[in-house]
Amino acid sequence: MSPDELSRAEATPAEARRLFRAGLVTPTAGWCRGFAQANLLAVPRSMAFDALLFAQRNPGACPVLDVIDSGEVTGAVLGEHADVRTDAPAYRIWRDGELAEEVTDAREWWTDDMVGLLIGCSFTFEHPLVEAGVPVRHLDAARNVPMYRTNRPCRPAGRLRGDLVVSLRMIPEDRVAEAVSISARFPAVHGAPVHVGDPAALGIADPDSPDFGDPPVSEDGDVPVFWACGVTPQVMIMESRPPLAITHAPGHMLITDTPDHDFAVP
Amino acid sequence: MSPDELSRAEATPAEARRLFRAGLVTPTAGWCRGFAQANLLAVPRSMAFDALLFAQRNPGACPVLDVIDSGEVTGAVLGEHADVRTDAPAYRIWRDGELAEEVTDAREWWTDDMVGLLIGCSFTFEHPLVEAGVPVRHLDAARNVPMYRTNRPCRPAGRLRGDLVVSLRMIPEDRVAEAVSISARFPAVHGAPVHVGDPAALGIADPDSPDFGDPPVSEDGDVPVFWACGVTPQVMIMESRPPLAITHAPGHMLITDTPDHDFAVP
The missing domain is CATH 3.40.1640.10 (PSTPO5379-like)
Incomplete structure (x- = not known):
């Protein structure tokens, strides 16, 4: 550090x-x-x-x-x-x-x-991830986390609607299960990932060009893991x-x- | 049955x-x-x-x-x-x-x-309690659960305010820890108890006269265990x-x- x-x-x-x-x-x-x-x-x-x-x-x-x-x-x-x-x-x-x-x-x-x-x-579950020895690449690189609009619509409320935004962390394959179970203990801060693996499943064409934040940092053997993201309301504002x-x-x-x-x- | x-x-x-x-x-x-x-x-x-x-x-x-x-x-x-x-x-x-x-x-x-x-x-965590062998007395007696107004104010919102209402289950002393940990797994349905033991600590003078529902049923060695209760909004209505x-x-x-x-x- x-x-x-x-x-x-x-x-x-x-x-x-x-x-x-x-x-x-x-x-x-x-x-x-x-x-x-x-x-x-x-x-x-x-x-x-x-x-x-x-x-x-x-x-x-x-x-x-x-x-x-x-x-x-x-x-x-x-x-x-x-x-x-x-x-x-x-x-x-x-x-x-x-x-x-x-x-x-x-x-x-x-x-x-x-x-x-x-x-x-x-960010709230990043500290427990680090404590458990799961690398958090954007922290190590002192960058902002990469965030993406997805093709998954949120449930609307009155006149408000919009697609889900996710954050991405590249996680070593053998630590993915741990990353899931640690973040699942924090339902008040997005909880478990919404998706593990192929970004295309969320409609993300190019992970190297995030819609918000900095491009991802990854190492060999890393797997993309996506969490629901609190920037979702900003896309809701754009759409509503x-x-x-x-x-x-x-x-x-x-x-x-x-x-x-x-x-x-x- | x-x-x-x-x-x-x-x-x-x-x-x-x-x-x-x-x-x-x-x-x-x-x-x-x-x-x-x-x-x-x-x-x-x-x-x-x-x-x-x-x-x-x-x-x-x-x-x-x-x-x-x-x-x-x-x-x-x-x-x-x-x-x-x-x-x-x-x-x-x-x-x-x-x-x-x-x-x-x-x-x-x-x-x-x-x-x-x-x-x-x-009621949502009563089935898991029964499955774990923790007796739920009001179910066994086919009665309504006893509910009480307490002396604990809720956090107000705008013009809405009121005291917390709790439900009571009499639990055998050696099953209290289990009742706590099972209900804690259900934060969306009141979660862990708000109080275990003396009803007076919640301002409940006479547990045999509940404010809502039926009087409690208990057996020797039972301990009173109180959970936050969804009748709280009704007291909020009375007060607001x-x-x-x-x-x-x-x-x-x-x-x-x-x-x-x-x-x-x-």
């Missing part, structure tokens, strides 16, 4: 959020070891029921860790003194399903009636075209005060 | 729903062995976000199995040809937090914009006083087409 990786891994969530609030823009993979990171989907209250229902109906892709109701800026999971509007390294502002802007501070767009859904992130939505930028997550192991089942 | 118990246990969910739709009123404990039963909370769409958020924030008491959106009468969990408005043995109609009527058919009150939350029921809500009558559940084991974690 380089000194930089060490300090990223050992930063407290409050320290990391303070850096991001001050303007540091960086993917959060590998940051604040042991603390859960969250995807963000924020919509005006008029759309909040459909958004929460979309999450409830697609719990693999959109496991809800907490909801920051209108008028609030943090919650039990994110932590005291946090601010959902400023504490991710980067945000995306969506208007009518188009990416209007990418910003480091979302306060200008965060209307009084905005409701923020914090959605579980597969709500008037206004705010998300984190892919891979640039909200780091919460909640330990990863809080989301493990016995 | 008496012939009656046998036929209740062996009825298919579709058969049971047809009987209840035709007017049969009976607690559903012990019916349709192996199929999940669900609590119902239905509210107009204007309150549906708060209701879904209340459930999301209190997943122990209100684990959402499915949501039947306005305009729908069934869903993937409840099953084809089911009708959420008629297929529970009994419903409660609530106006401004008061129980206005108890009916066997809720269609007259089910407005076009009604949203129905199906909430997991502890929404203009209109529809629930099942306690213990008179919706029987779904979904096998219990679908809600077990690995």
Whole structure:
């Protein structure tokens, strides 16, 4: 581990959020070891029921860790003194399903009636994978995880619909079973993989060109393993075209005060 | 097992729903062995976000199995040809937090914009308990499970608030650990107990006078074990006083087409 990786891994969530609030823009993979990171989907209250229902109906892709109701800026999971509007390294502002802007501070767009859904992130089970000796290639390479749109439709909710997005980890063949069983213990953060093997089965034509994040790193004998991904709501926004939505930028997550192991089942 | 118990246990969910739709009123404990039963909370769409958020924030008491959106009468969990408005043995109609009527058919009150939350029921882990040889006293006595209001507040959501309701099972002391670990495998249906032992710790003064259901049956050496209960939304209604809500009558559940084991974690 380089000194930089060490300090990223050992930063407290409050320290990391303070850096991001001050303007540091960086993917959060590998940051604040042991603390859960969250995807963000924020919509005006008029759309909040459909958004929460979309999450409830697609719990693999959109496991809800907490909801920051209108008028609030943090919650039990994110932590005291946090601010959902400023504490991710980067945000995306969506208007009518188009990416209007990418910003480091979302306060200008965060209307009084905005409701923020914090959605579980597969980074949460990466630490247990590493602890078990399963290599996580994008962490080793200090890259963002590769993410892809698939041909699998999510279950719609009201006017909200869209295809499933997955993250990819290249896993040595003899560690795949372990990767499955370890991640299965974390149903609140996507749980077990949705697919092991041929990317074409998910409609992914070229794994080297991910739709989000960085290209995959692999070694001989690695097998592609795909997990449902919290970027799914961003594709839902593109397809459903709500008037206004705010998300984190892919891979640039909200780091919460909640330990990863809080989301493990016995 | 008496012939009656046998036929209740062996009825298919579709058969049971047809009987209840035709007017049969009976607690559903012990019916349709192996199929999940669900609590119902239905509210107009204007309150549906708060209701879904209340459930999301209190997943122990209100684990959402499915949501039947306005305009729908069934869903993937409840099953084809089911009708959420008629297929529970009994419903409660609530106006401004008061129980206005108890009916066997809720269609007259089910407005076009009604949203129905199906909430997991502890009956789902009773079959695995019985299979493991842990006695479930109220099943053996063909009674409804005893349920109690506690002094533990739920996490509020918008204007919705209320205290936790628990169900009680008297468990032989040497089987308590097993009852805990078996039910913990079912987080979608209340999961592990919230309390083992002295009822006073939950503010329950007299366990022989439950707030809902029948008095407990116990044998020498039994220990009281309490699980979060899907009747919690009914106390939430009493305390929050929404203009209109529809629930099942306690213990008179919706029987779904979904096998219990679908809600077990690995």
